[in-house]
Amino acid sequence: MRRLLLATLLSTAVAAHAQVKVDDPWVRATVAPQKATGAFMQLTADKPLKLVAVRTPLTGMAEIHEMKMDDGVMKMRHVEALPLPAGQAVALKPGSYHIMLMGLKAPVKAGDSVPLTLTVEGADGKRTDVDVQAKAR
Numbered sequence: 001m002r003r004l005l006l007a008t009l010l011s012t013a014v015a016a017h018a019q020v021k022v023d024d025p026w027v028r029a030t031v032a033p034q035k036a037t038g039a040f041m042q043l044t045a046d047k048p049l050k051l052v053a054v055r056t057p058l059t060g061m062a063e064i065h066e067m068k069m070d071d072g073v074m075k076m077r078h079v080e081a082l083p084l085p086a087g088q089a090v091a092l093k094p095g096s097y098h099i100m101l102m103g104l105k106a107p108v109k110a111g112d113s114v115p116l117t118l119t120v121e122g123a124d125g126k127r128t129d130v131d132v133q134a135k136a137r
């Protein structure tokens with residue numbers, strides 16, 4: 001179990017002090033002229049945190065989005081912060097929470113490794129960056 005956890009941490013390049021485990025990060029590959037896509041992963045914080053920002057060299061426009069049924073219509077909205085309760089896996093997945101990458105400078109090809117920097121904030125307001133390499137598929 002310990003070895004498995006270590007392997008996960010290494011493979012997703014989580015900073016040791018970040019206190020967030022990132023599982024299966026991926027980005028949906030695009031075809032031109034598509035200018036937007038989503039990034040997905042599972043986040044498990046070991047103390048109460050919230051995801052407050054995402055950066056990537058692919059675009060200056062990366063936002064945390066939520067998808068929800070509203071009056072029978074699927075709607076997407078920008079959320080300022082995504083709560084990450086301690087010890088609880090929070091899924092960013094199609095049709096739910098996701099990271100929206102807009103205004104892409106170039107198409108994202110399947111197999112590409114997409115660098116993402118997640119900024120998380122603790123209850124004390126302290127912010128930490130978590131670097132993630134997401135696979136495009």
Ligand SMILES: [Cu+2]
Pocket residue numbers: 065066076098099100
């Ligand atoms: Cu979106």
